[in-house]
Amino acid sequence: xxxxxxxxxxxxxxxxxxxxxxxxxxxxxxxxxxxxxxxxxxxxxxxxxxxxxxxxxxxxxxxxxxxxxxxxxxxxxxxxxxxxxxxxxxxxxxxxxxxxxxxxxxxxxxxxxxxxxxxxxxxxxxxxxxxxxxxxxxxxxxxxxxxxxxxxxxxxxxxxxxxxxxxxxxxxxxxxxxxxxxxxxxxxx
Amino acid sequence: xxxxxxxxxxxxxxxxxxxxxxxxxxxxxxxxxxxxxxxxxxxxxxxxxxxxxxxxxxxxxxxxxxxxxxxxxxxxxxxxxxxxxxxxxxxxxxxxxxxxxxxxxxxxxxxxxxxxxxxxxxxxxxxxxxxxxxxxxxxxxxxxxxxxxxxxxxxxxxxxxxxxxxxxxxxxxxxxxxxxxxxxxxxxx
Amino acid sequence: xxxxxxxxxxxxxxxxxxxxxxxxxxxxxxxxxxxxxxxxxxxxxxxxxxxxxxxxxxxxxxxxxxxxxxxxxxxxxxxxxxxxxxxxxxxxxxxxxxxxxxxxxxxxxxxxxxxxxxxxxxxxxxxxxxxxxxxxxxxxxxxxxxxxxxxxxxxxxxxxxxxxxxxxxxxxxxxxxxxxxxxxxxxxx
Amino acid sequence: xxxxxxxxxxxxxxxxxxxxxxxxxxxxxxxxxxxxxxxxxxxxxxxxxxxxxxxxxxxxxxxxxxxxxxxxxxxxxxxxxxxxxxxxxxxxxxxxxxxxxxxxxxxxxxxxxxxxxxxxxxxxxxxxxxxxxxxxxxxxxxxxxxxxxxxxxxxxxxxxxxxxxxxxxxxxxxxxxxxxxxxxxxxxx
DNA sequence: TATGAATGAGCCTTCATTCAT
DNA sequence: GATGAATGAAGGCTCATTCAT
Numbered sequence: 005x006x007x008x009x010x011x012x013x014x015x016x017x018x019x020x021x022x023x024x025x026x027x028x029x030x031x032x033x034x035x036x037x038x039x040x041x042x043x044x045x046x047x048x049x050x051x052x053x054x055x056x057x058x059x060x061x062x063x064x065x066x067x068x069x070x071x072x073x074x075x076x077x078x079x080x081x082x083x084x085x086x087x088x089x090x091x092x093x094x095x096x097x098x099x100x101x102x103x104x105x106x107x108x109x110x111x112x113x114x115x116x117x118x119x120x121x122x123x124x125x126x127x128x129x130x131x132x133x134x135x136x137x138x139x140x141x142x143x144x145x146x147x148x149x150x151x152x153x154x155x156x157x158x159x160x161x162x163x164x165x166x167x168x169x170x171x172x173x174x175x176x177x178x179x180x181x182x183x184x185x186x187x188x189x190x191x192x193x
Numbered sequence: 194x195x196x197x198x199x200x201x202x203x204x205x206x207x208x209x210x211x212x213x214x215x216x217x218x219x220x221x222x223x224x225x226x227x228x229x230x231x232x233x234x235x236x237x238x239x240x241x242x243x244x245x246x247x248x249x250x251x252x253x254x255x256x257x258x259x260x261x262x263x264x265x266x267x268x269x270x271x272x273x274x275x276x277x278x279x280x281x282x283x284x285x286x287x288x289x290x291x292x293x294x295x296x297x298x299x300x301x302x303x304x305x306x307x308x309x310x311x312x313x314x315x316x317x318x319x320x321x322x323x324x325x326x327x328x329x330x331x332x333x334x335x336x337x338x339x340x341x342x343x344x345x346x347x348x349x350x351x352x353x354x355x356x357x358x359x360x361x362x363x364x365x366x367x368x369x370x371x372x373x374x375x376x377x378x379x380x381x382x
Numbered sequence: 383x384x385x386x387x388x389x390x391x392x393x394x395x396x397x398x399x400x401x402x403x404x405x406x407x408x409x410x411x412x413x414x415x416x417x418x419x420x421x422x423x424x425x426x427x428x429x430x431x432x433x434x435x436x437x438x439x440x441x442x443x444x445x446x447x448x449x450x451x452x453x454x455x456x457x458x459x460x461x462x463x464x465x466x467x468x469x470x471x472x473x474x475x476x477x478x479x480x481x482x483x484x485x486x487x488x489x490x491x492x493x494x495x496x497x498x499x500x501x502x503x504x505x506x507x508x509x510x511x512x513x514x515x516x517x518x519x520x521x522x523x524x525x526x527x528x529x530x531x532x533x534x535x536x537x538x539x540x541x542x543x544x545x546x547x548x549x550x551x552x553x554x555x556x557x558x559x560x561x562x563x564x565x566x567x568x569x570x571x
Numbered sequence: 572x573x574x575x576x577x578x579x580x581x582x583x584x585x586x587x588x589x590x591x592x593x594x595x596x597x598x599x600x601x602x603x604x605x606x607x608x609x610x611x612x613x614x615x616x617x618x619x620x621x622x623x624x625x626x627x628x629x630x631x632x633x634x635x636x637x638x639x640x641x642x643x644x645x646x647x648x649x650x651x652x653x654x655x656x657x658x659x660x661x662x663x664x665x666x667x668x669x670x671x672x673x674x675x676x677x678x679x680x681x682x683x684x685x686x687x688x689x690x691x692x693x694x695x696x697x698x699x700x701x702x703x704x705x706x707x708x709x710x711x712x713x714x715x716x717x718x719x720x721x722x723x724x725x726x727x728x729x730x731x732x733x734x735x736x737x738x739x740x741x742x743x744x745x746x747x748x749x750x751x752x753x754x755x756x757x758x759x760x
Numbered sequence: 761t762a763t764g765a766a767t768g769a770g771c772c773t774t775c776a777t778t779c780a781t
Numbered sequence: 782g783a784t785g786a787a788t789g790a791a792g793g794c795t796c797a798t799t800c801a802t
Contacts, residue, residue, distance in 0.1 A: 222785095228783060228785055229785065230782090231783055231784075234782070
């Protein structure tokens with residue numbers, strides 16, 4: 005419904021512009037242009053608000069990721085890897101700032117179980133994508149490799165999204181991610 | 194002074210055991226066994242408290258890292274890399290839970306500029322350590338490689354510290370980090 | 383109308399099961415299975431709701447009381463008194479819990495003038511019932527005696543309805559009420 | 572402490588003048604002339620406030636009652652009973668309006684166990700006072716009689732404290748209570 | 761008439777911070 | 782320096798009531 009959308013949008017906006025600490029239900033309601041009563045008609049408490057925003061973002065991200073990574077399924081490994089990295093980056097580009105806040109600022113009490121949930125799903129997806137290329141891989145354990153890759157790619161993908169103090173070129177980083185991954189998987193780039 | 198130490202310890206303890214949201218100055222003072230007035234004698238506000246804890250933790254981490262990584266300076270690359278990874282892991286083992294909270298939960302208003310500061314220093318340290326091994330490296334840009342390495346190692350180093358839902362062995366992860374790094378740097382492991 | 387009945391029933395039910403503090407119009411409407419709008423179609427405000435429940439309960443109580451006490455009119459005093467006490471107890475057994483809540487928990491703002499109203503009526507009824515037995519009575523003032531009796535019987539009648547912490551038998555209490563009354567009125571039991 | 576006293580006084584005053592529903596912590600603090608923060612320094616929540624007022628009132632009442640009823644211990648029954656009734660009335664005159672509110676308006680959630688507690692104590696006190704007069708009593712069971720008396724006297728004692736709609740004289744009521752009690756206990760007045 | 765989304769005043773409570781002692 | 786009572790702005794949330802459909 006329009007009201008719910010407005011509330012979620014307002015929440016996300018405040019989260020991005022002022023951070024999690026500055027998020028309060030009255031402010032969300034005001035920015036959403038609805039009364040505080042309406043907010044509580046749809047969300048039982050502040051945590052649910054953040055949870056819903058996280059859910060919406062996670063859903064969008066997963067959808068984007070799955071859609072784009074599907075294209076990699078039929079490519080040779082050397083093109084599949086950059087394609088996947090692109091997918092991950094595209095997913096992160098949906099709302100990088102919101103992603104950042106959700107990832108790094110949400111206090112413990114609002115963090116839900118499904119954070120790791122999503123990662124596990126991702127690792128299994130990746131493992132399935134790598135399976136067909138078994139013969140070219142030099143990694144010993146595909147499950148282990150998937151864990152390593154998901155974590156490192158996630159970390160690296162954030163790099164080009166922010167200004168580097170030493171002036172490293174974002175474009176170069178983006179390409180280098182594929183290099184790292186391919187060298188790890190195949191020993192060559 | 195003892196009072197300051199007690200206050201910082203209390204802060205860190207609450208941060209770890211109950212999270213950033215549960216940190217309040219009265220509780221810190223109580224746990225530290227000093228009056229709230231004394232707390233404000235040494236710290237102008239709540240932010241300074243968190244800042245000081247962060248600073249102390251960063252200092253300890255850096256010190257540990259520098260001390261341990263010094264040993265890697267005179268080793269061949271193949272042993273230097275595991276040695277460095279060990280150093281990073283040791284640094285993270287100082288207080289992994291505090292590290293986690295500081296890294297992931299502290300709201301924007303308390304996050305200071307010097308987070309990146311520390312990383313830049315790290316990248317330069319790493320670059321200096323790699324320099325002597327130039328001939329064995331296949332990476333094109335040492336500054337870029339340092340950025341990549343610092344980010345990915347930091348991400349990977351957290352993995353063995355928490356229980357994996359898919360049951361991957363922490364020991365295996367620890368070794369695999371060196372593999373990833375060496376393959377990236379030299380094309381072999 | 384069915385809607386009104388449903389609303390009153392819902393109100394009474396919530397009053398009994400969760401107390402006056404837990405009574406709110408939205409909850410009443412929900413439990414009654416009608417919309418909040420419909421509730422306000424029939425009751426101008428929350429107070430009217432409680433008032434109506436009180437009225438209904440008072441009406442039922444009065445009706446029961448008058449019906450049953452009519453039987454006492456043609457009995458000799460010694461049998462009339464237990465008969466009347468029985469009538470009062472029967473009236474209280476209609477919905478003892480609701481009675482309790484209405485009597486002890488309803489805040490001032492919802493208490494209406496007619497509380498005493500009912501009592502006055504009762505006193506006059508009792509006085510009329512006693513009049514024919516004047517010759518056996520040793521009380522000086524029948525109006526005063528009626529006041530005393532209504533108040534004390536009301537108080538005593540609640541006793542057998544709740545569990546006594548010292549384990550006094552409810553049946554014994556019930557009989558003792560008649561003893562008290564008869565001794566007061568006639569000097570004998 | 573002065574602050575605590577002021578808070579309790581303010582609570583009692585609001586309770587009496589505007590009822591339980593109108594009691595809110597901000598108003599209490601304002602009337603007490605302290606900040607809302609100070610109120611919460613001494614009382615963990617609204618319920619504790621009401622509980623403390625109730626406690627204070629119960630303590631005062633009990634003290635008055637025990638002190639005054641001690642005088643009845645060495646009197647013959649015929650003077651002891653009016654003396655006791657006087658004691659009960661004096662106890663009720665401490666703050667009749669507060670007593671009323673505490674007795675009839677406090678919602679379930681704030682009612683504590685010790686309501687009945689006090690009554691049991693009273694019944695045992697009364698039983699001890701009656702024991703020495705056993706030979707003049709015609710009641711079969713002293714424990715039962717004590718229960719009856721406590722309840723009926725409590726009910727009757729409230730009568731002279733309020734204006735009667737039928738114009739019964741309060742003084743007469745007061746005396747009649749002793750009559751009722753003595754007739755019940757001894758068969759004569 | 762019935763509906764129920766929307767409203768918003770107001771209540772309970774927390775906590776960073778001050779300041780008189 | 783140390784203390785801790787006191788402050789009060791601010792935030793989470795409830796619920797009686799309205800009104801457009």
